[in-house]
Amino acid sequence: MRRLLALLLLAAVCGQLAAHEMKTALTKVLFNQRSGNIEVMHRFYVHDAEHGVKQLFDKGADLLNSEQTQHTFSRYVSEHFALTSLSGDAINLTLIGGQLDGRFFWVYQEATIPTGLDGLRIKHNALQALWPAQVNTVNVEGRGEVKSLSFDNKTGWQQLSF
Numbered sequence: 001m002r003r004l005l006a007l008l009l010l011a012a013v014c015g016q017l018a019a020h021e022m023k024t025a026l027t028k029v030l031f032n033q034r035s036g037n038i039e040v041m042h043r044f045y046v047h048d049a050e051h052g053v054k055q056l057f058d059k060g061a062d063l064l065n066s067e068q069t070q071h072t073f074s075r076y077v078s079e080h081f082a083l084t085s086l087s088g089d090a091i092n093l094t095l096i097g098g099q100l101d102g103r104f105f106w107v108y109q110e111a112t113i114p115t116g117l118d119g120l121r122i123k124h125n126a127l128q129a130l131w132p133a134q135v136n137t138v139n140v141e142g143r144g145e146v147k148s149l150s151f152d153n154k155t156g157w158q159q160l161s162f
Helices: 004-018 046-056 067-079
Strands: 024-032 035-047 081-084 095-103 104-112 120-122 135-140 147-151 160-162
Touching: 024 104, 024 120, 035 046, 035 067, 035 095, 035 120, 046 104, 067 081, 067 095, 067 104, 120 147, 147 160
Parallel strands: 024 135
Antiparallel strands: 024 035, 035 104, 081 120, 095 104, 120 160, 135 147
């Protein structure tokens, strides 16, 4: 009987842990020389994104079944991520859209690669006003070695050179 109770308790705790937000997001900024574009791919856990839209916009939001909710979250992410040149010239990203993919929700943006770009200034604060523990990691690829930056609720703009 004790083993059964211990097993049930363990299953309940594991289920609760799996249901909690991860409070992390991963973004890839890819310099695609073939297309001439900077391609930005943000990956959020569906659970985080779903809870985020419910708390930020509408308690009845349904990320899994509503294209409007998916668009709202995609727009929100695009408004909380920015790129500039090292001199501060904005790189205007176009929101391509978002999509569900298993336990992840992806948001896509792109911009033409500016000529003479020798580095980036990056800001990424999606979900951080809601959850101070949110960490957004950005990997920059396609300009030499992969470079990574992490953004927490105390991090503003960061920069890197190529």
